[in-house]
Ligand SMILES: Nc1ncnc2c1ncn2[C@@H]1O[C@H](COP(=O)(O)OP(=O)(O)OP(=O)(O)O)[C@@H](O)[C@H]1O
């Protein structure tokens with residue numbers, strides 16, 4: 188057995204040898220020998236490693252950011268140690284692997300390993316800053332290691348897949364913001380969009396809803412299609428219908444479904460066409476530009492003669508300026524833009540605005556039918572069946588009532604039966620008024636006929 192004295196003396200000799208070697212052999216030679224040995228090992232190794240550094244010059248490396256977001260989704264399941272954080276702009280907690288932690292991933296039969304490397308540095312010597320503008324004290328990078336024979340697959344399929352997944356993660360995790368405009372720019376402080384309306388609570392005809400959701404799904408997935416066909420990746424919707432039928436509610440549902448920011452454009456506040464162009468250019472990707480009540484906010488007729496018609500004495504936005512915003516050349520600068528116009532009077536709009544290709548989809552939101560009514564009852568009364576439904580279904584076929592009107596009746600205090608009885612009374616009153624108006628009209632018509640016949 189080796190006693191402690193012998194061990195201490197052996198260790199002292201090793202340390203002494205290293206010190207002497209370091210002093211006698213120049214640093215450069217040691218570094219050369221190290222890299223030579225490492226090179227020799229690499230020759231025999233079947234592994235290949237990709238280094239993904241956090242910064243590329245001064246800019247953050249997008250592949251690093253994507254890896255971070257992607258690995259965040261795997262970290263809680265695969266890593267033994269995770270870091271957790273949350274910023275104000277994010278809805279949920281964000282997880283990430285910790286330094287030197289390794290996690291494995293599998294893609295189409297290929298096994299890969301990720302490792303986060305952090306190197307401490309003197310923060311006065313590097314010029315990278317974190318989100319709070321504090322100098323960073325470490326340089327981070329990911330190492331992605333896999334078998335050499337999978338190089339092509341990793342570069343051509345796996346890394347693009349990681350980028351795409353990260354995009355989806357980021358898109359779903361950000362808080363939605365609503366932006367409003369001043370003269371020519373969006374207000375600096377967008378407001379957190381807290382509208383609770385979603386396609387689960389929106390009361391519109393079931394089939395119409397399915398159609399809209401499909402349309403949105405196809406739009407989001409169609410990047411390649413738009414690229415191939417040479418079209419800008421944007422889609423225009425015109426929502427029209429009487430007040431209180433859910434046009435604004437549908438916009439909120441769309442934003443919540445896609446997790447897109449809303450840019451709520453008040454045309455009466457826009458200085459002129461140039462300002463409008465600047466506003467459209469100032470929108471971020473994956474966002475919805477909303478122009479509500481397009482027929483009232485500004486008079487947009489007379490495109491040919493003299494272009495613009497002044498609405499409030501100051502407004503200089505013309506119809507052609509607006510059309511350019513919708514599909515002119517510079518409207519293509521962003522990606523994944525949805526443009527929504529709303530109106531209560533589609534017939535008052537200039538046909539140029541409705542030309543095919545301009546508004547890709549026109550959605551008519553109409554009075555409440557039985558399918559929409561059932562959704563409202565789930566929202567407000569938490570029931571799916573009731574003996575009074577039959578009577579209400581018949582009445583809904585006879586009178587025009589908006590979801591907003593029904594929502595108001597169902598919000599009153601009382602149990603489900605009382606609310607539905609109130610609603611029946613409300614619908615019957617409406618029906619009576621309608622019949623009275625019709626009778627009056629008939630009498631008037633008869634009077635006019637009899638005058639004509641005299
Ligand atoms: N389809 C709907 N589903 C659920 N709730 C609705 C629906 N339509 C209206 N409501 C209720 O009525 C309120 C007003 O509706 P909303 O603002 O969406 O109507 P609108 O069509 O935009 O009206 P306007 O033409 O006056 O702008 C909503 O806040 C919501 O409570």
Ligand SMILES: [Mg+2]
Nearest residue numbers: 434435436479
């Ligand atoms: Mg509205």
